[in-house]
Amino acid sequence: MSDHLPDLFWPGDERAGGLMGSPALLEAMVRVEGAWLAALVAAGVAPPAAAAGLDRPHGLGALVGPDDVAPLASGAEAGGNPVIGLVALLRERAEARDADTARWLHRGLTSQDVLDTALLLCTRDAVAEVRGQLTAQVARLAELADEHTGTVMAGRTLTQHAVPFTFGLKAAGWLSGVLDADEALAALRWPVQLGGAAGTRAAWVELAADLPEPEGVAAALAADVAARLGLAAADPWHTTRTPITRVGDALVGCTDAWGRLANDVLTLSRPELGELSEGTGGGSSTMPHKANPVLSTLVRRAALTTPQLGATLHLAAAESVDERADGGWHAEWATLRDLARRTVVAAAHATDLLAxxxxxxxxxRAHHDAAAADLHAEQRTMAGLAGRTPSAHYLGVSSRLVGATVARARQHLDHPTPLPHLEENR
Known part of the structure; x- marks a missing residue:
């Protein structure tokens, strides 16, 4: 379920659905609380009766829902984050039926543990959606590059005619960027954030003091929660914000690749060139003859705005201090939400554009032929240096480059890195 109203400020936002929305974050935070409580019981730290609330249909998720988003959001101002109110609400609603569940809920965790881990769970869903779109784009671009290996056009540098080129090589360039973007997403790690108040896990050791090897129990608790959530076990990362900035960088890398593609389409679809066009152009409120390249425009919009969001994540990371940052941490949440949602929307737009x-x-060909004298000027210079007549063609190794990129794409499609679907781990 999405908490986003139709957004007049960001056309197409509805394509992101409920991804990174408040209901999704609420659900993810509850999942973290449930995984932690289950791990406490499994380790023998909490009594078996504490799992009563988890054993009921839908577990802790039955205690809260989308209707709780608004009051929790309003109450979050008092403590600076939504976890404090959520824990109080879960305990209140669990108390009447499952007193031990209420008593042990959240024990040993801190707000940052819950919120950081929940944010990664939500972001991983968004990344899965983007990667699905990238797969479709790779297939389409490989098809375009292969089909147009020999489609001659004018190569342009700094807006001016340069040398002969092929559209197949241009499509291969787009394809390389998209492949790089998907590989960066595939390389992301999704580490659980669990450390307690300051990352020492001291409360866990204290809770396990009557068990053999309390420190070993603490390590086992972190590994158990990670496994239940489908995340990677990791040491606490509190104010080392690399997991967040890496995700941000990978998402921005996607919009970089699509921006390059969209800019080419926008330029080559100008009426005076007319070398490319969108399948369905957008209309004008006053000029009925226009078929505006709307998809390319919206993709370019994302490419122009996401780098600043990524930069905010880096600034927040650089401004982190102590064992929980006073403002830097808080600046990440909405920034990461906007970055992920805008990337999802741009992914869908780019897929439609290419389709x-x-x-x-x-x-x-007409533009190439009309500018042939200029396009072959370099060739004449090279041939003159070699003391011979220019060759019949001047495309260098274009076809080899196209072939290599298409082969890379086919390898990518035949042996994909699994998409990070949360449903597999629930």
Missing amino acids: GLRVHADRM
């Missing part, structure tokens, strides 16, 4: 992209090879 309907029209290549006007005749226009490409």
Whole structure:
């Protein structure tokens, strides 16, 4: 369920659905609390009766729902984060039926443990959606590059004619960027954040003091929670914000790749060029002849705005202090939400853009031929240095480059890195 109203400020936002929405974050925080309580019981730290609330249908998730988002959000101001109010609400609602569940809920955790881990769970869902779109884009771009290996056009540098080029090589360049983006997402790690108040896990050791090897119990608790959530076991990372900035960088890398693609489409779809066009152009409120490249425009919008969001994550990381930052940590939450949602929306727009992209090879050839003298100027210079007549073609190793990139794409499609779906771990 999405908590986002239709967004007049960001056309297409509805494509992200409920990803990174408040209900999704609420659900993820409850999952973290439930996994922690289950681990306490399994380790023998908490009594078996503490699991009563977990054993009921839908576990702790039955105690709260989307209707609780608004009051929890309003109450979060008092403590600076939504976890404090959530824990109080869960305990209040569990108390009447499951007193031991209420008593042991959240014991040994801190707000940062719950919120950081929940944020990664939510972001991982968004990344899975983006990677699904990237897979479709890789397939389409490989098809375009292969089909147009020999489609000649004018190569342009700094807006001016340079040398002969092919649209297949241009599509291969787009493809390389998309492949790089997906590989960066696939390389992300999703470490659980569990450390207690200051990352020492001292409360856990104290809770396990009557058990053999309390420190070993503490390590086992972290590993158990990570496994229950489908995350990687990790030492506490509190104010070392690398897991957040890496995700941000990978998402920005996606919009970088799509921005390059969209800019080419916007330029080459100008009426005076007409070498490319979107499958379905957008209309104008006053000029009925227009078929605006709306998808490319919206993709470019994302590419122009996501780097600043990524920069905010880095600034927040650099400003982290002590064992929980006073403001830097708080600045990440909405920033990461906006970055992830905008990347999801741009992914969908880029997929649609490529699916309907029209290549006007005749226009490409006409422009190439009209500028042939300029496009082959370098060739004449090279041939003159070699003391011979220019060759019939001047495309260098273009076809080899296209072939290598298409082969990389096919390898990528045949042996994909598994998508990070949360449902597999519930």
